[in-house]
Amino acid sequence: MFNEQVKVILYADDVKKASAFWQSLGFIELSFEELDGSQVAEVAMSETSTTHLVIYDRAFIQKNDDEATEPSPALIFGSDDMISLYKKLQTVGVQLGDLTQIGEEYIFNFVDTDGNYFVVSGN
Template identity: 30%
Template sequence: MISKVGQVMVYVHDQDAVLEFWTEKLGFTVMADEQQDGMRWIEIAPHKDAETSIVLHDKDFIAKLDTGLNLDTPSLLFYTDNFEPLHHELIEQGVTVGEIVEMPTGRTFNFADPEDNYFAVREMA
């Protein structure tokens, strides 16, 4: 049985620009930046002890491998107990940020990376 989500793969056209977004705008930490046989992958996480990380892959390189993968952005939902300050901070940093929306599961907002991939944040009570 699956015990946890280990990594989420995000396929992007410009790894460096997206890496800068996650580290500079959201404060993520680079766990690894590896290259082998022409393939580069960058593992990032909210902090060094996080159980789940995001791996940024070069979309064009992966497409050439013809693995049959769906290279569209996965839907990621992040949790925070610092909801309104995070929303305000992202806006101040020039990130594309959606309005706060009341959902049956709690307050949520979306934000976009430099390639217009959208992600969601939910308030943890």
Template identity: 30%
Template sequence: MITILGQVMLYVNNQEESLEFWTQKAGFSVISEVDDGQGMKWFEIAPTNDSQTRIVLHNKEVVAKMSPGVNLGTPSLLFFSDNLDQLYKDFQDKNITVGEIVDVPEGRVFNFTDNEENYFAVVEKK
């Protein structure tokens, strides 16, 4: 029986730049860093150390060579926030591209892009 989604693999072109975006701009923490010494390296990140789901930044080119059948597309991620207005302002202040805050049935939401122009969304959980 599956009990939780543990990790989301995010395949990126530049791991160092993506790590900087997610930690310095989006406020995530590095949970672990793995380097097998043979070209495979990844960073496990999360918004908090006790987050149940984490993002793993993998090198897209390395993964494509090692596992040609893997879908390297960017997953559609929806993050939750308990203070959407403050997060929106923080993202703007850090020059993150953000869309307008809009109302949807789940609450208020906005989109943002990472350093590689992948789109993600944040919704305010009530």
């Protein structure tokens, strides 16, 4: 049976830089390893989070399995305080889309250091 643990693979040109990006958004780095000449980092929103992002070196993966790195994942993060989160991401210099209200929810997107887009929705 499946459990509640979900790990999402992200590919980055610079694993350390990508991990630092997510940490600047408030994520924590759970692990950073050197594996077979490549780097792998795992980050999460907290130590008890059931969703983790596992960041692999894009060049290493393409060299070993050129079909594995595409397409990029489409992730939607949730937030209970969209305005504060949006302001925090502005403060740390993250490239952001417009904060838009749709019905009772807000939504915006942001871009990581490798040009991947992510969405946040909530109140």
